[in-house]
Amino acid sequence: STLKATPKSTEDDINDATSAVRKHRLFSPPLIVVLSSIVMIDMFSVSLVVPLLHQYYKMAGVSNAGQRELLSSLFSSSQIV
Numbered sequence: 172s173t174l175k176a177t178p179k180s181t182e183d184d185i186n187d188a189t190s191a192v193r194k195h196r197l198f199s200p201p202l203i204v205v206l207s208s209i210v211m212i213d214m215f216s217v218s219l220v221v222p223l224l225h226q227y228y229k230m231a232g233v234s235n236a237g238q239r240e241l242l243s244s245l246f247s248s249s250q251i252v
Contacts, residue, residue: 217250 224246228239 213250220246 224243228242233239233242
């Protein structure tokens with residue numbers, strides 16, 4: 172006995188694709204949750220590093236206020252990148 176494959180219609184393909192997208196959306200978190208989590212982790216890591224900058228300035232021999240401001244600005248701008 173031979174089995175014949177019945178061709179699927181394009182409507183069936185569209186329905187399959189639509190159901191796959193719906194299943195994916197059910198299990199993926201909303202974009203705002205993902206972005207909020209990333210921002211929270213970044214802010215937490217910055218709050219751990221900023222208090223240590225003064226000690227690093229002393230160890231590096233930075234005594235000029237202008238140099239400290241420049242280094243602080245570079246650290247802040249690196250957070251954007």
